[in-house]
Structure formats: structure tokens, C-alpha cells
Amino acid sequence: MNIRDKLFFCIFSVSIVCIVASMAISYVVFTRSNGIENQQKIRNKTKAITTALNYAVSKENLTQDNIKAKLENKIKEIADINNQNIEVYSLQGQYLFSNQEKKGNEKKRIPPYNLKNLEKTDINIKSTDPVSKRKYICSFILLRNNVFEPIAIVHYDSSIGKNIYWETFYQYEREILVGILCIIIICFISSRIIANGLTRRLNDIAKTIKETDITNKDFKHIKYYKDNELGTLINAYNSMITQIEDQKEQISYREKNEAWKEMAKQVAHEVKNPLTPMRLLVQNFERKFDVKDPNIETKVKQLTTSLVDQIDAISSVATAFSEYTKLPEKKDQKLNIHQETKDIIRLWNDQKEISLHSNKGNIIINMDKSYFTRIMNNLLKNAIQAKDDNRKLSIKVSLEQIHHKVNIRVEDNGIGIPENRINRIFEPNFTSKNSGMGLGLTMVKKLIEEYKGEISVTSEEGIGTTFLIQLPMGNIS
Structure with a gap:
């Protein structure tokens, strides 16, 4: 019951x-x-x-x-x-x-x-x-x-x-019997109304509590202004929600600080890596330097070439970090993502290993063109770099407009992502290695969230990886 x-x-x-x-x-x-x-x-x-x-x-x-x-x-x-x-x-x-x-x-x-x-x-x-x-x-x-x-x-x-x-008593009872029956009916109806009224409010509260998710950006407070036992319960819930919001802000602040600290360490490590061979190279050149050496010009040229290569590596680190920390101002426009995707694939599709599928010929969204280009370039680049040397690379890009959202799927048959890394694939984890993901996916996620979209990834080592982007219809004109 x-x-x-x-x-x-x-x-x-x-x-x-x-x-x-x-x-x-x-x-x-x-x-x-x-x-x-x-x-x-x-x-x-x-x-x-x-x-x-x-x-x-x-x-x-x-x-x-x-x-x-x-x-x-x-x-x-x-x-x-x-x-x-x-x-x-x-x-x-x-x-x-x-x-x-x-x-x-x-x-x-x-x-x-x-x-x-x-x-x-x-x-x-x-x-x-x-x-x-x-x-x-x-x-x-x-x-x-x-x-x-x-x-x-x-x-x-x-x-x-x-x-x-007894005849007198029965006459008295008959006179009030109709009234008693009416009272019973009224009690039945009023009892049901009162019970439904109380439980309806409890059901609303239960629904709100059930929908409360700590991963949501905004929590829903319950509005109730009566001073009774139910009000005490609701006030306690609202107070708990306020505390959770405060704690989420504190946790988010700490996580951001930790992320930036970790990134700073990795950037420092990537900058230090080319400095070490540069120091050794200069020291070795200084020790063996001889003005009378007939090959002095060649050796100097080799030295400068090596130094320039290492300086370019440091510059690439700085450029990547700068791109992540500062996004260009959005300039939204009506964008046919079917045509844009075709144009981007054409630049990467030298070996004809990338295919495109779409459920509509024209899918129009309201979005900054450079944002969309950076997102697709990054995903296609990662897919190509994940190539398995034991089989021919195949990348499938699919566009699908369903009701109030657009799905963009990029699927490859590469080496896959290790299970211990997939949960942290969108965290700032900078690396300059060609096989790494660097800051690219973190930047992609940031660009998508600018349009209240979502990105998710599924992967299996040795089979391949699939990235799924979902953009809500609210951004589609």
C-alpha cells in the first residue's frame, strides 16, 4: 500500500x-x-x-x-x-x-x-x-x-x-440516516482529495530529487512557501543543493588549477627536451672548433640546421599552447556542414581512404566556419595518425540530422586507444609526439561546448576508434 x-x-x-x-x-x-x-x-x-x-x-x-x-x-x-x-x-x-x-x-x-x-x-x-x-x-x-x-x-x-x-428511536435514526450517508460520501471524497493533494506534492518533490544529477551544470531548487513539515523537508533539500553547488564550484576550481599545473609541467618538459641536445651540441662544437678546419663551413651549417630544428620544436609547443588558451571570437554564419565536410576531406584524402555518408544533401547549422574546420581537421588528423601498419587505413565520416539534433561521426580502423587512457582523452595532456593526442581533443571539446554540443568516444585496441559529435537543433537555422 x-x-x-x-x-x-x-x-x-x-x-x-x-x-x-x-x-x-x-x-x-x-x-x-x-x-x-x-x-x-x-x-x-x-x-x-x-x-x-x-x-x-x-x-x-x-x-x-x-x-x-x-x-x-x-x-x-x-x-x-x-x-x-x-x-x-x-x-x-x-x-x-x-x-x-x-x-x-x-x-x-x-x-x-x-x-x-x-x-x-x-x-x-x-x-x-x-x-x-x-x-x-x-x-x-x-x-x-x-x-x-x-x-x-x-x-x-x-x-x-x-x-x-424503539419505534421512536428508529424514526430518529431514519431522519439522520440520509445526513450520515451524505457525510460519509463527503468524507470519502474529501479524504481522497486531501490524500491526493499531499502525495501529489510529494511526487513532485520526488521527481525533482530523482532528476537531480551532480553532473548537471544547474540544479533545480524547489519553490515552497508554506511553514509546515513539508516546508522543512524542502528547505533541507534546497540547502543541500546550495551546498552541492558551492562544493562543485570549489571542486571545479581545484580541478582547473590541477589541470593547469599538470599542463605547465608537461609544457616545461616539452621545452626542456630540445634544450638538452642543443646544449650538448653547442658544447661539443665549442670543444672541437678549429678555425683552420677546411670543413668549418659545413660543420657550422650542420650546427645551425640542428639548432633551428630544435627551436622549431619549442615554437610548436608554444603555438599549440597559445591556440588552446585563446580561442578566436565566434563569427556565426549559416553553414552547410555537408559541403564543408566534403571540402575538408578533399584536403586529407590523398590515398582515397576517407569516405563520407549523409542522410541529407544539405544540413544547415548556425556556426563559426573556422570552429567547424578546426574540429574536423583535428579529428581527421588523429584518425590518420592512428593508422595500423598491418592493414589499409579506412576512415568513415557520417552526417545525420535526426529531429532536433545533428550527429557527426568519425570512425577509423586504426590501432585504437588503450582502455586506461580513454576516460582521460579530453583532459589537457600535452605532448609533441606525432602519435599523441596533445591539446587537440581538449580544444575540440571546448569548441563543441561553445555551441552547447557534446562529444563522446568509443574505442577498442586493434579494432579502431569512433568519435561522435552531437549538436542540438537549437543551433540549426
Whole structure:
């Protein structure tokens, strides 16, 4: 179960529990208030019947012997008025008469425990059946004549029927049932909306975090302005992103410094290499110098030629370093790279070992012509220098425009690049050796990145190397 479903289940469950609790409380309150109301109704009915009986007794001179003859009709009248079944018993609890005549098997005596209770009070409201243990509400009235002598016991059922009680309760429940169902539906919908709202924001945050890549140039901060638990989480994430950006800048600064230090060492090494033989050559010439030597002119010429060669080597080092550190200002123009590539290949293709393939006759981009020329010259030069002496050189150049980008692929069948060097092939690693890559690939990468492009390389020793350049369509007119 995901977080959204858990939130929905929790919110909806709490809502249902609250509704059930409300119904339970309503039942308890209804039962208690209904019981109190019934008690009051019983007391009122008892008072009305007692008043009527006392008034009837006060008009007659009654005794235990003549009560049936003189009071039976009056009892029926009082029973009809109050819609109540009234029974009259002797002081010993023996049935005498009622407003409704009963058969012999229906006549009963007043239980002894009720007779005992009547000694304490004239009215007994609560009683319990000794056999079934059922509690019920009824009334026993000790009837006195006009001289206040006990002459009989009057009994009537004062309880409100359970059917009436439950009918009232069910009516009450039916009235609020529709409201409860509406509340449940509202709780269901609102729970789903709340859960979706919370998880939607969490999903957005998760997507942003998932897309966060330390290799990206720019990190995306999350905008959230509410002061809650989610805001605390987002602030912590934004703070982390800020720290990562600062650390990336520091790492980039250190890496650049290290790269320049390494380059400076290599440049110094390449400059020092020709200086050593130059020193030895001059020292040797000085030691053997003889003005009278008939071959002095030839020896001087050899010396100057050797020195010039070494000076040219030093000059090439300086030129290459200067080209890397300072790129010319871009002058973008509409460039048909298919035609430009054909022209560049023609300069390098003396042995017809370079072929060109393109999915379109004209591929136009907005780019500086000299930048493109330097990129292609460098890649073709590297491919030619990587020739394997054991087989004929073959270089394939392919141009492909796909949707919003242009792919330029240069593939050769040369000696390949060792696996331990391929990951650092674009780092500044200057060397003046013909077999080396020098600063060329570093400069190529820099030129391509000026146009927000990318370059990658795959290689296998003994098989060959492939360089892939990708330029986004945003630079294509």
C-alpha cells in the first residue's frame, strides 16, 4: 500500500470512527433522555389516576366488603379516560376486579415482596418479576377511604412499551440516516482529495530529487512557501543543493588549477627536451672548433640546421599552447556542414581512404566556419595518425540530422586507444609526439561546448576508434 492509499485509509477511517462514535453517543443520550421522559410520564399518569381515585373514594363510604359494588363502575370510567388497564386487589393481594374482566387462569395475586414494599410507601413504581427476572415499570397504589383506612390495592401498568420506544428511536435514526450517508460520501471524497493533494506534492518533490544529477551544470531548487513539515523537508533539500553547488564550484576550481599545473609541467618538459641536445651540441662544437678546419663551413651549417630544428620544436609547443588558451571570437554564419565536410576531406584524402555518408544533401547549422574546420581537421588528423601498419587505413565520416539534433561521426580502423587512457582523452595532456593526442581533443571539446554540443568516444585496441559529435537543433537555422 502506497503513502497516498495509507493517508486516504487513515483519514477515511478516522471519519468513520467519528461518525460511529457520534451515533453511539446519540443512542446513549437518546436512551437516557427518553428514560427520564418516560419516568416523568409515569409520574404524571400516576398522579392523574391517584387524584381521580381519591376523588371517587371521597364521595362514598367504602369498606373492604363493599368496594367492588360501589367502585367497580367508577374504576372502569377512570380506566377509559386514562386509556389504562386498572386492577383492584384486596389488602392481602387477592384479585377483586378490574375494568376488564379476566378469566380464572388470568387472575393473579400481588407478589408478597410488592405487598411488603407497600408498607413503606403508597406508590411503588419499579418492580421485578421473580421468575423471569424481567424489570418492568408499574404502579401499586394503596387505596384509602374517606377516613384514611386502607381498603384495597390498585394496580396498573405504567411502563411505556418497548416497541414504542424503539419505534421512536428508529424514526430518529431514519431522519439522520440520509445526513450520515451524505457525510460519509463527503468524507470519502474529501479524504481522497486531501490524500491526493499531499502525495501529489510529494511526487513532485520526488521527481525533482530523482532528476537531480551532480553532473548537471544547474540544479533545480524547489519553490515552497508554506511553514509546515513539508516546508522543512524542502528547505533541507534546497540547502543541500546550495551546498552541492558551492562544493562543485570549489571542486571545479581545484580541478582547473590541477589541470593547469599538470599542463605547465608537461609544457616545461616539452621545452626542456630540445634544450638538452642543443646544449650538448653547442658544447661539443665549442670543444672541437678549429678555425683552420677546411670543413668549418659545413660543420657550422650542420650546427645551425640542428639548432633551428630544435627551436622549431619549442615554437610548436608554444603555438599549440597559445591556440588552446585563446580561442578566436565566434563569427556565426549559416553553414552547410555537408559541403564543408566534403571540402575538408578533399584536403586529407590523398590515398582515397576517407569516405563520407549523409542522410541529407544539405544540413544547415548556425556556426563559426573556422570552429567547424578546426574540429574536423583535428579529428581527421588523429584518425590518420592512428593508422595500423598491418592493414589499409579506412576512415568513415557520417552526417545525420535526426529531429532536433545533428550527429557527426568519425570512425577509423586504426590501432585504437588503450582502455586506461580513454576516460582521460579530453583532459589537457600535452605532448609533441606525432602519435599523441596533445591539446587537440581538449580544444575540440571546448569548441563543441561553445555551441552547447557534446562529444563522446568509443574505442577498442586493434579494432579502431569512433568519435561522435552531437549538436542540438537549437543551433540549426
